[in-house]
Amino acid sequence: MKRIAWLTLIAAMLLVSAASAAYVSISAPKEVYVGDRLVVAGTSVAGEFAQPSLKPGFSTDVILYYAKGTKSEVARKTIVVQENGLFSATFDTAGLAAGTYSIEIVDPTQTTFGGSSKVQQMVELIDRSKDIVVDSPLTQEFDGTLDLRGTVSGIGDAGVQVRVEHDAAVIYGPKYIRTDTNGAFSEEVPIPDGGTYRVTFSDTKGFISTVTFVISGKPAPTSTPAMISANAPATRSAPAYFEVDTKSGTVTIVTSVGIDWVIEYIDEDGKSHKVNDKGQLEPETAEFVARGGTVYVKVYPMSYSDRGTVQVSAANADSIRVSQAAPGLFGDAVPTTAQATPLPAFLALLALIVVVVLARRG
Structure with a gap:
């Protein structure tokens, strides 16, 4: 028991x-x-x-x-x-x-x-790393692109997926690129700078390999376009007008500071635009793409109580000058360029003597 x-x-x-x-x-x-x-x-x-x-x-x-x-x-x-x-x-x-x-x-x-x-x-x-052969150099000179060329065995024309990393960030892909019947591929990937780039290759089965490329050199520094300028007095009721002979490409119009300026301009197609984004401590800026024609600019203070001389500068332009034709294009009154000339003093005095003599005879 x-x-x-x-x-x-x-x-x-x-x-x-x-x-x-x-x-x-x-x-x-x-x-x-x-x-x-x-x-x-x-x-x-x-x-x-x-x-x-x-x-x-x-x-x-x-x-x-x-x-x-x-x-x-x-x-x-x-x-x-x-x-x-x-x-x-x-x-x-x-x-x-x-x-x-x-x-x-x-x-x-x-x-x-x-x-x-x-x-x-x-x-x-x-391990599939032996399935890919990279023909492009692992060390390349910077020219704005990363040259990717090679062959993946066993995939034919099914395509290969590429992902490019630089400075711990993905800058391209993941994206499939074309392969021919032999699995060969060729692609130029835009890159921003020199340095180390890790390129990961995959296909429909999954990961194939990661290849490291070293790019030497840096992009050439971009030159700052030269600015040309013109000055004119401006008030709210009497704006300053300018003509800008542009070059082909992006044109930038910039005012001086100290007054809250407003920019209006008429482009090469006759369309009107208005820019008023800044205050008196920052220059007002207008930017547009031109074909090399003439653009008309009108500048005036935001406040009716402000007045002063505005300097207008232009980048990517052949010339800028004060315009006599612009007011009419903006629909504004055209200022008169000539006033009636008063009689010289001696003629006025002579006329007065004649009047007095004729009055006495009468």
């Missing part, structure tokens, strides 16, 4: 232990290309309607082992169980050798996870 009682007690203890052990399961792709991320997903939910068997906040390590020959640790990540019972870990496979690896989750007490748990996953890392 005592023996039966002891066996019953031991069985009950085993049942309680099994019932209290947590369920955990990890999963990962069976194959990953070297250079791609290896994502390990985990759950502590045993069934579709079951509750998580691990409390939120539970943490332990997931270890990546190289399993060929003697098993050796490659990397480990700490996982934290969330409220829904899920967790994940991501391993960087760049630089790892191809071969068989084992992913294992650590049982912190050796009894935390139950026997039905899945605590290990095997994965094969496949």
Whole structure:
């Protein structure tokens, strides 16, 4: 009887232990290309309607082992169980050798996870870097583009995806570029400066390889276009008018400071524009694309109480001058250029004497 009682007690203890052990399961792709991320997903939910068997906040390590020959640790990540019972870990496979690896989750007490748990996953890392041959130089002189030429074996004309990184930022792609029937590609990628560029090649299967290019040199400094100027007095009721003989390209018109100026201009197509974005401490600026014709400019103070001489400067222009024709184009009154000349004093005096003499005779 005592023996039966002891066996019953031991069985009950085993049942309680099994019932209290947590369920955990990890999963990962069976194959990953070297250079791609290896994502390990985990759950502590045993069934579709079951509750998580691990409390939120539970943490332990997931270890990546190289399993060929003697098993050796490659990397480990700490996982934290969330409220829904899920967790994940991501391993960087760049630089790892191809071969068989084992992913294992650590049982912190050796009894935390139950026997039905899945605590290990095997994965094969496949190196595809030999599938691509890059023909363009890995060191290039800066000319505004990065020359990408090469061949990817086994993809034919399916295209290859390219992503270019510089200074920790993606500056191109990810974007598929054309390959011919032999898998050959050729692309010139615009780049802003010299330095190191990491180019990642992928296809529909996934990651192929990352190639580093070094670009020497820098872009030539851009020269500041010369400014030409003209001056004229201006009030709100009597604006200053100018003619600008433009060059082809972007033309910039800038006023002097000290007064809150308003710029109006009539472009080569006869369309009117008005610019009033700044105050008295910053120059008012108008910028437009010209074809090399004449543009008419009108400048006046924003305030009726302001008056002064405005200097108007133009960049990418052949000449700028005060205009007599512009007022009429803006629909303003044309100022008279000649006033009636008064009679000389001696003629006025002579006329007065004649009047007096004639009056006395009368």
